Amino acid sequence: MKKSFVFVIHLGFWVAYFFLLFVILAAATMGFSSGISPGYLAKVGFSFAVLPPFITFYLCYCQLFPKYIQTNKTGLSLVYGVLYAVGAALVGGLSLSLFFGSGVMFKDGSVSFLSEIACMSLIGLAAGIMGIILKGFINWYDEIKLKEALLEKNTEIELALVKAQLDPHFLFNTINNIDALILRDPKVASEYLNKLSEILRFMLFETKTEAIALSKEIEYIEKYIALQKTRTLNDNFVRFTLSGSIAHQMISPMVLIPFIENAFKHTGNKKAADAITISLAVTDKKIVFECQNKYSDNNKSQIADHGIGNDLIRKRIALLYPGKHDLSITNVNQCYKVTLTLTHD
Template identity: 50%
Template sequence: MKKYFVALLHIGFWACYLLAILIIVTIAYRNSAMSEREFRMVNALQNLLFFALFPSIITFHLFYFFLFPSYIQQNKFFLSFVYGIAIAIAAAALGYLFLRMLIESGWMMDMDQGGKQGRSTAVIVITSMTLIGMICGIVALIMRGFITWFSEIKVKQMLREKNYEMEMALIKSQLDPHLLFNTINNIDALILRDAVKASDYLNRLSDIMRFVLYETRANKILLSQEIEYIEKYIGLQKIRTANESYVQWSVSGTIGNKMIAPMVFIPFIENAFKHTTNKKLENAITIRVLITEVSIELICENRFESGSIRQAVGGLGNELVQKRLDLIYAGTHLLEIKKSDDLYRVHLTIPHG
């Protein structure tokens, strides 16, 4: 929270405190029909509030700067209660001593009419100052609690945004070199055989890199953009095989203007291509996107040879993707990853914007 706003809260509270004293004084001096006894009582209340300002300031700031961070935030509530009362009583006692010094020096009127009830007056004044100090202390705790709560929200939001940016960058850094180097090598080999097709693939690669570098800066993009990116990615991967049935890709449902976080699906699709070693298999990879009124689902399956390097369910890549999903779709997504002897299956469900 901005420092000037915190300062305004403090100034506002103490301005209200002094305003209460002013209101009491105004009422007292405007009421000409007030008896001498009533006038003395109002005068005593005025003096009490004014001279309670000193212990109240002490109590307020000790509650604000000491009690809240040292005990309330540490969940030490019993000690907070004990120390809170002790602080208020000690501050009130100091305030009463200051008040007596002024009375004895003749600076103000004695409230017990000549000191006939000195002890009882002292108890009443200290008790009253303690209660006023406790009220100020409670206001200090509420104020500090609100400021802390608001600041924590801002910090958590900032951390979420930073984590999102870092993990997004990390996921992209894992994807881009793999895609870039493999595709360039494949296009290089294709140039001598089919220059037209090689040019088409270069354009697709250019579109993909433009999407990764610029479109993914937004928190949400159109689902149509994500699907277009996936289609171009699949098209580039098909350079590596002449098997037209190698990949089965389908989209069902109405795309419309639905929104999605960028590159949510691509890590799973990239993973499927990476671990599918036999490119002569029919339907070696199946990728389906199902769009409903409330959600978007990705079902990605790939087959791998049981004798090859085994495709892990966990791993750093999946862990990063899971963390990113937790940040973007906290509590609203469902990710299921299953693996059998030769089939790896990912089923992700997310809400659309």
């Protein structure tokens, strides 16, 4: 919600509150024939009915709601809500004492003090509840707008990613390599053709869901690596390691693959050992993915963009894993490294 709208909501609340306060004070003072000094009324009203609710309202709005209510800490919410109200009432009592002397709160001893503090606390608590309601409404509205924006952006980004994955150069090169294998080793050529078919099926159908089994994503990666290996005779060109149990682990589709595809696109010497190293470490709470590729000076201009673009990939991950990811990209000594950590409940 725009700040101007939030300001209008706050202004509207306080205008309504002061109007109600004016009506109550007008009705309460009508019975006094001699009238009451406006200065006295302003001091009492400020200390008793303005300061405590104002303090409690914004403590609940800025502190209580985001820290305790939004995190479902019901018990602490009640405790701190009461403490805020009582604390604001004590501030109001201090203000009365400053205006009228320290004895004004103890006209009838401790009973008078406690009753006035309790009354101001109730007023403050009512204002605090309104602060919580307003904050909840604003958050609810913002979440709806955010979800709409995320859905729109995610759709756009996913379309761009799908288009990027259907790389014609990769398809043409793979088909040509398989064609060359048909005469030499028809069995191996058939295996690669099946892998290519499964990759295309995965990209067209599996990526439509919000989450897939991590095992399927890994199968795609392994098949993609196997097809890329047909372009070189170097068996040690790529090294892929997996640690941890992937059973029952889920992941958003096509999160890891763009980094791997970019690594293959921009790796320089395909005859070097471990030109590309990929690792995946899986635990109960997180998935740590690392992809590293070496490149030469000839690839320097291309490595800056690195495929479909780091900004696009970052945005997609941020949309899919808000507050639950850490993406680090380094480029040192002709070695490009991506480290992505995904956490989950």
